[in-house]
Amino acid sequence: MKFVVTLAAALVATSALANAPAGAPASKGDPKAAESIVTQVCAACHGTDGNSAAAVNPSLAGLNAEYLNKQLTNFKSGDRKNAVMGGIVATLTPQDMLNLAAYFSMQQPKPGTSKDQELALVGQKIFRGGVQGAGVPACASCHGPQGKGVPSQFPRLAGQHSDYIYSQLNSFRLGTRSNDAAKMMRTIAAKMTDADMKAVAAYIQGLR
């Protein structure tokens, strides 16, 4: 039995390296064990491969496992509030969440495309250089130059639906999302205008 467990762990580590979206960390989760929950519960909104079709549901593919596990844990504790996800995590155990986090972190994110190229160009400036004079730092300084994230603290953003990115920025600004360590995102979003948020969100959707 010990041998089987060790072998499984080795396989997980190998395939995590092979897919390596932004250096997915080897986590304590077992992606195989998450499969039935994925198909029965998560797939309807997030896609079986973690690439969601609807813009209100974030894609999860390639987000790092520690970030995913933190979000699930935060939904469960109420530190991150969302009516839909709050209900879903209620029945999940801590091990289920680790398994699900490992599963989605190993899925390959599909590249997205900005729908509004002109707006995306404005957003690119903000992403790379921040907003001069307003005290908004470059998103790239924490989320990486290509938005691939820096494990385990700074999540991947590249290719995410712009509607979801905008809704999260707005939630950080309003303080309705407040699970960011050291208020990092709340402080930044408070200095952004609605136009800044829409522009940077448009850029992020097409970022690869």
Ligand code: HEC
């Ligand atoms: C009915 C649709 C629905 C189902 C089913 C669903 N989700 Fe979600 N999920 C959402 C929505 C909507 C959000 C965005 C919540 C917000 O705005 O804060 C979300 C957010 C998340 C996030 C945060 C992503 C991020 O980038 O921060 C994670 C992680 C997540 N879901 C995992 C799961 C898992 C795992 C399952 C299956 C156990 C699941 N979800 C099932 C709709 C759903």
Ligand code: HEC
């Ligand atoms: C000082 C570091 C830092 C900078 C700069 C920064 N972020 Fe973040 N960002 C974070 C952290 C940390 C989180 C994760 C919060 C959590 O743990 O839930 C995050 C989360 C996010 C999320 C939520 C992702 C998701 O999947 O739900 C979005 C959207 C986001 N950042 C956008 C931006 C944008 C746009 C900029 C530039 C205007 C930016 N960030 C600049 C640290 C930063």
